[in-house]
Amino acid sequence: MRGAALAAIRPMLTARLAEIASAPAEAFKLTEAAEIEYKDAPVARLGKGAQWMMPRTELIGAVEAEASERQPALARIEEWVRGEIGRVLPTHAKLAFAKSGEALEGLLRGLAFRILESGAAIDLRTDESAPRLNPEQREALKAAGIRVGRVAAYAPDAQKPAAQRMIAILKAVESSTEYPLAPEGAGSFGLDGTWPEPALAANGYLRFGRRAVRADLAERLGWELAKRRKDAGKAVFEIPIDLASVISCPAEDWPTVLKGFGIAPAEKNPETGAVTLWRYVARARPDTEDRPARRPPRADTAAPAPEGAPRPDRRPKDRPEGRRPEGRADGRQDGRPDRRPDNRRPAPPPQPERRSKPIDPDSPFAALAALLPPPKAAKPARPQKQRPPKPETARAPGAFRYRPFR
DSSP states (O other): OHHHHHHHHHHHHHHHHHHHHTOOGGGEEEOTTSEEEETTEEEEEEEEEEETTEEEEEEOSOTTSOHHHHHHHHHHHHHHHHHHHHHHOHHHHHHHTSOGGGGSOHHHHHHHHHHHHHSSEEEGGGSSSOOOOOHHHHHHHHHTTOEEOSSEEEOGGGGSHHHHHHHHHHHHHHHTSOOOOOOTTOSEEEOOSOOOHHHHHHHTEEEETTEEEEHHHHHHHHHHHHHHHHHHTSSEEOOOGGGGGGTTOOGGGHHHHHHHTTEEEEEEOTTTOOEEEEEEOSOOOOOOTTSOOOOOOOTTSOOOOOTTOOOOOOSOTTSOTTOOOOOOTTSOSSSOOOOOOOOSOOOOOOOOOOOOOOOOTTSHHHHHHHHSOOOOOOOOOOOOOOOOOOOOOOOOTTOOOOOOOO
């Protein structure tokens, strides 16, 4: 019965596979479930490959068909997948397939491949030092499809909704987990605590407090803020609330966004409490909850005294008022220990007395010792000669004679 059924459907499978092998590109469609549909029916699915830009493709069903019939259909689907990725993500395709990033020099190549790995953008605020690029280097990155600004480096073509959808599908296939997708066309959106940093970067967004801001709009806003500071000509400057519309940010989240740019309130209205002037206080940093805390102060370090407080008296309690410490035996007059280096060499440690080991009578050296001549007797010490005292020379009459003063 089964054999008869297979014999009946085999010609249908063969015709279906042949139709897929010669189908045009517009006949295929990629779904959010990472399946490829042909005429609204799933015919293949994506699997984890060597990297997220190169997924593996496998057919769904048609196991009864011969391998020679399945292979042309599979090759056509793989060709369409590569072409679709290159069409939606041209910058990524050049970096991954055409190796365009290898033509860039050290720092530029590193930025390009960091964007390729992240998906759409990288947050430069997390780096130890922001990259300083000259105009020639920026033009080289621009030719490769990459922009680098104050807070982010990103691929502009990856900020489009179709590109964000493609990246989310491919990243989900690579990680075998569901990848969230940002609201379509949103300049920013609120974060609810379920967005990990890799997902934000894959969608092309940066974290600014409780909001995620698209990388290209974050750069535009950063440029506007720097312009306000330059036009003011002083450290404090005004920031109109109208700038929040650049990223579609509500008023309640606006201060946290400015904090992500390193800007803090400088002056407030005494009556309403509204901030009237702002200032840059630090380098721009992402305001995240999982940032490591600052190093705690040492336990033995005393807290600084408040301004205007009297300095503590560090003099010894037993020192009489108005008197200096008495001299020390080592010559110091200030009571402190002598810390001058001692150039004298330390005495060598006493050596243990060496005792001769008795000769073993069974040793072959014992017979040789018997042949040696007896040791010579020690010579007696020579007595010292007693020299007679020299006679005192007679002084001539009238010679000078020393007399001690009395």
